[in-house]
Every structure is written in C-alpha cells, then in structure tokens.
Amino acid sequence: MRAVVLLSGGLDSATVLALAREQGRECHALSLRYGQRHAAELRAARRIAAALGVTHHEIVDLDLSRFGGSALTDASIAVPEGPGHPDAIPVTYVPARNTIMLAIALGWAEVLGAGEIHFGANAVDYSGYPDCRPEYVAAFERMASLATKAGVEGRPIRVCTPIIELPKAAIIGEGIRMGLDYSMTVSCYQADDEGRACGRCDACRIRREGFVAAAVEDPTRYR
C-alpha cells in the first residue's frame, strides 16, 4: 500500500518512516520548507529519505514566516532554553502548521491513490501543542473523509500516528530495534549550519533525556 509520510528530519518522523517501511509501505515522503529557522533539518530529511529507501521525497515550499507568530518562524522571538510551564503552549508552537502539513499530505495522498498518511505527532513530550493530540488527529481524519473524493467514494485516507502515545525512550527503542541511525536526524530548534544541536532548547532536552532513559548512547552532535 502507498503511504505519504511527513518527514521533518527529526527523530520522531524518522522513526515513523522506518516503521512504515518495516510494514512494507511504499513511502512517499513529504517535507515542508516553511520558513523554519534553519535548513539543517531539511538536509537531514533528505539523508533519512535516501537511507530508508523512500519511493519519492518532495520538499514543498510554503513560507509561513510571512505570518510569523512563532519562535520557529519569526527570528525576533527567541527559542526558549530551559523548561517552560508544563501546561502552557510554548512559543515554538507554529499556528496551524501541522494542519497545513497534513492538508498538503492529504492532497498528495489523494493524487497518488495512497490510503494512509503517517505522521510523527507525539502527545507525551509535547503535551503543550494542541495539534499533536489524538483527538485532534481524529478530527482531522473525519474532516478529511468529508473533504476528498476518496472519502466520498468510500476510500477515506487514514492518518496513522504510531508513536503518539509513546514516551521518547520507547520511540528510540523502536528505532534502535530497526537499526535506525539517529545520527542522521536533527531535532534541535536552532541547529547550526552543520546540523549541530544547541543542547538547551526543549527539543534538545527531551531528545537527550530520551537517550538517557533508553540507555542508548546519544549520537547527537552538539556544538
């Protein structure tokens, strides 16, 4: 079966792609150049797509930095270092970004005749992001079934979120079991041009703690 896989270049989406390949999916990887702070993430996505043998990898341009409103798309908003309030939505939240990415994936999936979109959302570590929760994904899936010719004709496109309930250490455990090389991935919100991580932002902190909890050596290159 064909599947569109959202691939950011980070640890989570790389694991989701590896799981989809393990399940025998014909994978069409989709990345979005949306005006994020650095290009290292997209270079990582290219490496991962090639290493895991995707059928095709599309990097789509959509400049969300013209809207701003997030530390990831507006250079004047600093990426926080150190943990924030556990219940607050962090300033790294990009308004509607996951909805936009899933919508583009939905269009491509329908053209390809793909039955699934694989999406590396995680509700455990990033509990502050509304668009990483299972109830959001279910609502997107329902909307998508009404939006598309595929849905109307009884072939609704599923949104698969295999790691949404997993702690980081369990995600890493899955990747290690499949032989995934996490040194290819870049999670840091503010990696430098060589893809080296800051070690201080939320994404770095959660990733590092995940390797510790999984008792796996952290292959991340820090600067």
Next chain:
Amino acid sequence: MRAVVLLSGGLDSATVLALAREQGRECHALSLRYGQRHAAELRAARRIAAALGVTHHEIVDLDLSRFGGSALTDASIAVPEGPGHPDAIPVTYVPARNTIMLAIALGWAEVLGAGEIHFGANAVDYSGYPDCRPEYVAAFERMASLATKAGVEGRPIRVCTPIIELPKAAIIGEGIRMGLDYSMTVSCYQADDEGRACGRCDACRIRREGFVAAAVEDPTRYR
C-alpha cells in the same frame, strides 16, 4: 472584528468579501498561487481587494501542480466544456485544495487574532465538490478548534460560509445590492491573459446562467 477572507478573484469570493466589509469586518484577504492554469484570477483578486478596501492582501505561493491530479493544476488534463454528469466529481476538483487554503487561513487568522475565516464555498452549483458542502465546513471548524491555541483557550476560529446555500442568481443579487462591480471578477477555469472568459467551461456556464436568472446584464468579457 478581524477576519481572514479567502479571495480567489471569482464572483463568489468577491461577494463574500463585500458581505464581510458590509458587516464591518477588518478584512485580511488571502489568495493562493497554487499552480492554477492562469494568472488572470490572481490579478482579479488584487483589483477586488483594492476596490473593497481590505486591510491587507496576501498572495501565498504553494505549487500544487507538482502533484497534479486536476484539470486546474495539470495542463495535460483538459477543462471540460459542456455539462458533465450531475452526480460525478468533476476533473476540475483539486484534491484537498480547499482544506489546504483553509488551513493556511487558519494559521494566519490565529497569528492575527482574527475570530473568523470567510469562505465562498457554494454547495448548490458545485454539488460535485466534496469540500464545498456544509458538513465538510462543520468538520473543518471542529478540527480547527482542536488544532489551535485559540481553540484550546476557548476562542475557536469560526468558518463563515454566507453563500453556501444560495443559488448563483441570489449571490449576484446580493452583490448588486451592495454595488459590487462584477466586471472585476474572473470565474473562468481557462481565462486568457487578459482575463477574458471561454464561455464554455462549467464555471462560465454557471456564472452566465446566474446573470440570466438574476435578470442582471452579464458584465463578463468573453473572448
């Protein structure tokens, strides 16, 4: 109140913008350069935005022609001339296009603090398009309330579709009542570079019949 208004340059979205202005909304118009067959539509959107006094008009680039799958985004698929089967989804359906446009509008609305997205979907004339139906719009709105910080914090962004149940003649009647100059608008799927309509595609046929039924002189420039 601030509103994001989806503005294609056609008759329907121009009427929706005029209605939003009449209701006193501070309008932020959003158009998408998605790889449609002609640029006349976007030039029309610019004229309409200026004439109706929007606060801001953004034309966002997102190339859906790389995916194809529609007569509007793939030059190798002809635009049908003459009526198709009334129950079939026409080849001018662009997979997930409305979902993608609404998703981008949702992101912009959240950054702007806008409470509404105004969307010129119509379920009467284009009954074949799944993403023009009220049940689709309701499902999008529900998904959006779960997707966004605004929704989670109790300020969900509404999707307003004031013409969704109106026949074309009634839409035109509303526009005429407000003094809207429809000669600015371009509905044709295959307008030429000067914005002149073919007079034969579905969009032209429905528009022309609307002017006849409204007993309003058709200001469309045909080639």
